Every structure is written in structure tokens, then in C-alpha cells.
Amino acid sequence: MTSLKGLTSDPRVTVRRAGAPSTNRGCVVYWMQRAQRALDNPALDVAVTAANVLHQPVVIFLAPVPFYPHANLRHYAFLAQGIPDTAEPARERGIGFILRRYPEHSLLKFCEEVGASLVIGDENPMREPHHWRELAAKMLSVPLWTVDADVIVPSKLLEKEQYAARVIRPRLQQRRAEFLKPLANLKAKIEWEKPRGLKALPDDGSIDLTEDWKDLDRSVQPVDNFRGGTTEALKLLKEFVTHKLAHYPERHGKPEVDGTSRLSPYLHFGHIGPHTVALAVEKSRAPRSAKDDFLDQLITWRELSVNFVHFNSLYDSIESTPDWAHRTLAKHARDKRPVTYSRDQLEHAETHDHLWNAAQRQMLHAGWMHNYMRMYWAKKILEWSPSPAVAYQTAVCLNDKYFLDGRDPNGYAGIAWAIAGKFDRPWLERPIFGTIRYMSGKAARKKFDADKYIKQMGELDGSVPQRAKRKPKTRMLRGRGSR
Numbered sequence: 001m002t003s004l005k006g007l008t009s010d011p012r013v014t015v016r017r018a019g020a021p022s023t024n025r026g027c028v029v030y031w032m033q034r035a036q037r038a039l040d041n042p043a044l045d046v047a048v049t050a051a052n053v054l055h056q057p058v059v060i061f062l063a064p065v066p067f068y069p070h071a072n073l074r075h076y077a078f079l080a081q082g083i084p085d086t087a088e089p090a091r092e093r094g095i096g097f098i099l100r101r102y103p104e105h106s107l108l109k110f111c112e113e114v115g116a117s118l119v120i121g122d123e124n125p126m127r128e129p130h131h132w133r134e135l136a137a138k139m140l141s142v143p144l145w146t147v148d149a150d151v152i153v154p155s156k157l158l159e160k161e162q163y164a165a166r167v168i169r170p171r172l173q174q175r176r177a178e179f180l181k182p183l184a185n186l187k188a189k190i191e192w193e194k195p196r197g198l199k200a201l202p203d204d205g206s207i208d209l210t211e212d213w214k215d216l217d218r219s220v221q222p223v224d225n226f227r228g229g230t231t232e233a234l235k236l237l238k239e240f241v242t243h244k245l246a247h248y249p250e251r252h253g254k255p256e257v258d259g260t261s262r263l264s265p266y267l268h269f270g271h272i273g274p275h276t277v278a279l280a281v282e283k284s285r286a287p288r289s290a291k292d293d294f295l296d297q298l299i300t301w302r303e304l305s306v307n308f309v310h311f312n313s314l315y316d317s318i319e320s321t322p323d324w325a326h327r328t329l330a331k332h333a334r335d336k337r338p339v340t341y342s343r344d345q346l347e348h349a350e351t352h353d354h355l356w357n358a359a360q361r362q363m364l365h366a367g368w369m370h371n372y373m374r375m376y377w378a379k380k381i382l383e384w385s386p387s388p389a390v391a392y393q394t395a396v397c398l399n400d401k402y403f404l405d406g407r408d409p410n411g412y413a414g415i416a417w418a419i420a421g422k423f424d425r426p427w428l429e430r431p432i433f434g435t436i437r438y439m440s441g442k443a444a445r446k447k448f449d450a451d452k453y454i455k456q457m458g459e460l461d462g463s464v465p466q467r468a469k470r471k472p473k474t475r476m477l478r479g480r481g482s483r
């Protein structure tokens, strides 16, 4: 039988506040933030296992706040769509689900109300969520463990920043079999019964989560080409594994072809986890080479990005670049730019380059972009900005604002790769870029049918509503009345 000690020795688990959970009363609280799903969620499995050992019920606490960094209406709409898909299957496993929202979002208060004996959280390497976990560890009066639920190989096992895919790949491969296993999706032995009077919002999708959030940036509208939630994610996964995976090697570099999984928004919000995706791919009948190509993106490149954000605190700034890239960008910082565009012009897709404008329109209106076009998009921002530092900030700002999968380690790593040579090597020296790898529209046109892609994006115009408003600084944990 599993013991609590056995659980904390699992490398996915980090004990943030030590101590023995009370055994004679209370419940285990799963503070759900990054892994917003009931299916194949290692953090939820740890919570249920601990609750079963303690003979206590387990309850999920999900409490969205409007001050999540760089999040806007588009992101919250997607998040909200996923809630019923988490609440219902959780209940089927005997697990409680309590939804609250700012300003009733206090974890501390909730733990007091339900008499928590132990809090389980999920891991998030990004600056602010990481800080919230540290704060929670200080402020809670019961133990807090977090679980690295959204990667295959736990981040801490990699020990330090890995500087290239070829370096991290063998290390991940070595540990993959140990961690890429079907999850237990355990049932709670003691079913959760909601105490009378405990406040909870309806979790069936019937309420507007963002109502009254006066400072929320509502300028970026929800999209209709992606719908949030585990059900949609599983549908896309099935479609991908059945019809697209076998052709992934030859099609995934072609933006005009629908040849990739489009799962990035779901992976970002945790509506689906990498275990579910990787195991479905392994189980499929696609050729081994196609499986390997895809898993290299899902595991090597994705977990290289998580490793970057986990170990490099400068992940969203040009300061995160390797020394050679710093030197070459500095040497060429004053090179004459044949053309420069302001952030506003770029945002509105107002450049001379039709291919780039098409990609920008895809970002504005679909909240997503193909990987090849993301690389091209960022490289051209470097070429057309007054300096590399300005280019970097423009790319981070637009990426986080418009992509459903923005505000994610993959975005920071992708921008660092494209603009600042991260994970790459020096190439032939040229103006502006120095030895940073260059991409041209001409080369792009040789690789894929650029005119077809431009046409596909043609119906979308470049208009965007007003600018974002500033968000207030608010404490994450205390809730109502905090400053």
C-alpha cells in the first residue's frame, strides 16, 4: 500500500511546506492552477492517493483571478470553456470541485472553511505562479506539496539549464520509460460531500467568470476556431492520431497544410496533459519515424522550454541569450535597417511583406500560428525593429497578448531561439542579424505554398480593438480585502 512517505519520495513531488497532515479530520485540497483537468493529472492522482491513505475526502479548488500576468478576455473565455469538462469527471471519481473567482479566490480562507489537512498544488515554472506557490508555502498552516504534472520527466531531475535540444534529448530519453506510463485516475475512497453553506459558483459553464472584473483587458476577443476543454482536446488528439500523425514528418513544416495537432492551447491550459498525448501517439499505428518526429516536439522541445523557464530567471528578456549571441547582436545593433516598423504597425499587420502580414492576421484572429510562421514572424520583427531589445519585447508582448497558447514556456523559448540564438549555433554573418540564423521570404516560398497560405489568411483583416489597460497588483492568496 502507498504511504505518504512513498508519495513525497516521488521525484514529481516537491514538499514546499513540510509537516504531517492531520489524520483525524479534514480533507485534502487540490489547488488547481496549471493542470486544469480531471483526466491523467498526476497532481490530482497524488491528492487522491494521499486522501485515501488519510481516509479523508478530496476537493479541487479552482479560483481564477483577473491579474494573471498578461491574460485577457480571450484567455479567460478559453479557460472558462474547460471548467465543466473538469468538474463533472472529478465528481464521477468522488472528488469535490469548488469554483470561485476573484475577489473570492483566497486559498487560505478556503482551506480554513473546509478544514484542509494537506494541500496539493501543480507546478508552474513561470515567475509569478512560482512566487504564489512560495507564498502559499509560507502562509498556509498545513503541509503543501506541488506536483510537476505537465511534463513527462520532472523538471528538477534535469538539475540545471540545458543549452540545446541535442543535450537534453538523451537525458529525457533515458528517463522517459520511467515516467511515461498510464496514469491511475484513482477514485476517492471517501466521497466528498459539500458542507452546507460552502460557497461555490456553478461549474456548468453558465456563468461569466469575468463579470465585474473592471480592469480586465477586454480588447482581445475570444476566438471561435478553438473551444477550450478536455473534450475538445481529446477530439483533436483522436483526429490527429488517426489522420495526420502518419504524415507528420513531411507535412508539419507546411503552414498551408493542416498537418499538426493544434493541441498547444490545450497543453498550455492543462486541458490535456503530455502523458495522454504521448501515450495515444505511442499506441497508434503510424510509422515509428512519424511517432519519433512528433514526440521530439512534444517532449524534447517542449520540455527544453520548460527547463529554460525553470532555470533561467531572465527567460522573457533578451538578457537570457548566450554570450556569442549577445556579442553578435551588439556588434550589429547600429546597422542600418532598410525598413523599420513600430509595434503598432506590426500589431496591425501593416508591413510590406504579405506573408508576414498573413501570419500576423492568423495570430490576431485565430489566436494561433503555425510553427514555421512563428519562426519567420519573430525573425522579421528582429529585422524591422530599431534594436534587438525592442524586437524582443515586441515579440513577447504580441505573443502573450494574442496567442491562446501564449504566456507559456514554449513562447519564451521560441522567441529566444528566433531572435537571440538560444539553443542554436552561429551561422554566416550578415547585417542586423550578425551570426543569428536568418530566414528569408524567398526561402520560405521554396519550402511551402506561401501564396496559398496568404490566401487562406486573406479574409482576416488587421484591425485590433484598443490597447490593453494596466492591471492592478493584487495578492493571489488572501483574496477579498487584500492590498
Ligand SMILES: Cc1cc2nc3c(=O)[nH]c(=O)nc-3n(C[C@H](O)[C@H](O)[C@H](O)COP(=O)(O)OP(=O)(O)OC[C@H]3O[C@@H](n4cnc5c(N)ncnc54)[C@H](O)[C@@H]3O)c2cc1C
Binding pocket: 252, 260, 261, 262, 263, 264, 265, 267, 268, 297, 298, 299, 301, 302, 305, 369, 370, 371, 372, 374, 375, 378, 399, 403, 405, 406, 407, 408, 410, 411, 412, 414, 415, 417, 418
Ligand atoms: C517565435 C515562436 C513563438 C512560439 N510561441 C509559442 C507559444 O506561445 N506557445 C506554444 O505553445 N508554443 C509556441 N511556439 C512553439 C510552436 O510553434 C508551437 O508549440 C506549435 O506551433 C503549436 O502547434 P501544434 O500544437 O499544432 O504543434 P505540433 O506540431 O502538433 O506539436 C505538438 C506539441 O509539441 C510542442 N511543440 C511543438 N513545436 C514546439 C517547439 N518548437 N517548441 C516547443 N514546443 C513545441 C507543443 O506543445 C505542441 O502543441 C513558438 C515558437 C516560436 C518559434
